Structures are given as C-alpha cells and as structure tokens.
Amino acid sequence: MLVKRMIGAAAAAAIAVGFSAFEASAQQRQRFDYWYGLTGQLGEVMAEHCKRFNESQTQYEAVCTGQGGYDRAEQNTIAAYRARQHPTLVQIYDAGTVNFMLSGATYNAVQFARDFNMKIDWNDYFPGVALYYATSRGEMWSFPYNSSSAVMYWNRGAYQRIGRNEAAGTWEQLENDLRSLKASGHACPMAIDFDTWQWVEQFLAIHNQSIATRANGYQGLDAELDNVFYRKSWRSWLDRLWWAAMVCRHAARLRRVPAA
Numbered sequence: 001m002l003v004k005r006m007i008g009a010a011a012a013a014a015i016a017v018g019f020s021a022f023e024a025s026a027q028q029r030q031r032f033d034y035w036y037g038l039t040g041q042l043g044e045v046m047a048e049h050c051k052r053f054n055e056s057q058t059q060y061e062a063v064c065t066g067q068g069g070y071d072r073a074e075q076n077t078i079a080a081y082r083a084r085q086h087p088t089l090v091q092i093y094d095a096g097t098v099n100f101m102l103s104g105a106t107y108n109a110v111q112f113a114r115d116f117n118m119k120i121d122w123n124d125y126f127p128g129v130a131l132y133y134a135t136s137r138g139e140m141w142s143f144p145y146n147s148s149s150a151v152m153y154w155n156r157g158a159y160q161r162i163g164r165n166e167a168a169g170t171w172e173q174l175e176n177d178l179r180s181l182k183a184s185g186h187a188c189p190m191a192i193d194f195d196t197w198q199w200v201e202q203f204l205a206i207h208n209q210s211i212a213t214r215a216n217g218y219q220g221l222d223a224e225l226d227n228v229f230y231r232k233s234w235r236s237w238l239d240r241l242w243w244a245a246m247v248c249r250h251a252a253r254l255r256r257v258p259a260a
Contacts, residue, residue: 029061033087037070136218150198
C-alpha cells in the first residue's frame with residue numbers, strides 16, 4: 001500500500017498521478033477520487049470514461065466529480081489539499097501546471113512510473129504535447145489526457161457572396177474579408193473566443209517563436225515577456241481582432257434595443 005500524502009496534478013491536456021493512502025480489504029474495490037475540470041459535452045465524455053473504467057475491472061472504483069471548470073478544479077484542489085481532503089487524481093489546465101509543479105504536493109508521472117516499475121516509452125507521446133507538461137529536463141510531470149487545438153469555421157455561402165471561395169489564410173486576408181462581409185450586410189462578421197492559449201501560445205508556436213526569455217521560462221522564474229516578433233506583430237494583430245470584437249459587441253447591443 002502506498003502511503004504518500006500527495007495528489008496528482010493535470011493540465012487541460014494532462015493528468016498527473018498521485019495516490020493518497022487508502023484502505024481496502026481484498027474483498028473490496030479500492031476507491032479513489034478523481035476531480036476534473038471539463039464541462040458541457042466534454043464533461044459528459046469524461047463521465048462516460050469514468051463509467052467505462054469502473055465497468056472494465058473489479059479492483060478499483062473511480063469516484064469522478066466535475067468541478068465546474070478548470071479554474072475551479074485548481075482552486076478546489078488547493079483548498080482540499082490544505083484541509084487534507086484532496087482527491088487522488090485531478091485534471092488541471094495548462095495555466096495551473098507550474099503552480100502544482102512548484103507546490104511539492106504532487107506525485108509526478110516519471111517518479112510514479114519508476115516506483116511501480118511501469119514500462120513507458122515516453123517517446124510515444126507527441127513532443128508538442130509531452131513537453132507542454134514537462135520539466136526543464138524534459139521529464140513529464142503529468143500524464144496527458146486531452147489536448148485542444150483552435151479551429152476556425154467559415155460560412156462558404158457568405159464568402160461566395162463577397163467573391164471569395166476559400167477561407168482566409170492570413171490575418172491580413174481575414175481583416176479584408178471581415179470588412180467585405182460587414183459591407184455586404186453582416187453586422188457581426190466574426191465571433192471569437194479570447195482565451196490566450198489560442199491567440200498567444202498557438203499563434204507563436206505556429207511561427208516557431210518563444211513567448212519569454214530564459215528558454216521560455218524553463219531556466220528560471222525570472223523569465224520575462226521578451227519577443228521581438230511578438231512585440232512588433234501583436235499591436236496590429238490585436239487591432240484587427242479588436243475591430244472584429246467591437247463589431248460583434250455593437251451588434252449585440254442592437255439586438256438588446258427594443259423595436260420602435
């Protein structure tokens with residue numbers, strides 16, 4: 001029986017594993033708590049995964065509890081750990097990874113695999129996923145579970161009406177298309193989500209650019225936001241997004257105004 005008073009940390013794409021002490025006789029299933037941050041349809045998928053796990057064997061039982069979002073999952077886990085009532089496993093988003101890495105409360109994936117003689121070929125993980133939750137030495141701190149990628153949907157019919165047969169491939173072209181769509185009668189030609197993982201992290205990753213100094217922060221907590229490409233391009237890029245956002249906000253205000 002493992003008696004480490006530790007928890008597992010996870011990120012939007014990752015789960016780090018750790019085990020609290022739990023007692024179970026040979027006749028009982030060993031129960032463990034698993035908290036997750038996914039909500040909506042993805043939360044339903046997670047609940048189904050838990051159900052399938054429990055039905056697939058009789059030795060363990062996962063007690064899975066949605067926390068109502070990634071930020072709440074992190075906050076609730078921190079509070080529960082301080083009260084010594086933390087879950088065994090927790091799914092934490094990317095923004096909380098460093099907090100759990102530095103907390104001393106987690107049982108990291110590499111050590112877990114060593115302690116239980118698990119034969120894992122870490123190279124089987126996609127580097128872009130594995131390194132996101134790895135230390136400066138390249139060791140994975142948590143086990144990836146799910147990973148997100150930004151997707152753009154476009155209206156082919158609306159584009160054809162402005163003389164375009166394909167989606168924009170650059171921000172400059174997107175700006176031109178949005179202005180054409182607005183001129184053609186679309187009050188809100190674009191709806192966007194301003195989560196930074198899309199507009200900062202993936203944007204710079206696509207261009208093979210770092211976000212910060214000190215090897216993107218891996219070499220020390222004194223890293224600073226210092227990216228020439230980022231500084232020069234960000235202002236004009238934000239201006240374009242802000243224009244689109246203002247158009248949508250204006251359209252939303254018009255929908256709230258009672259008809260005369």
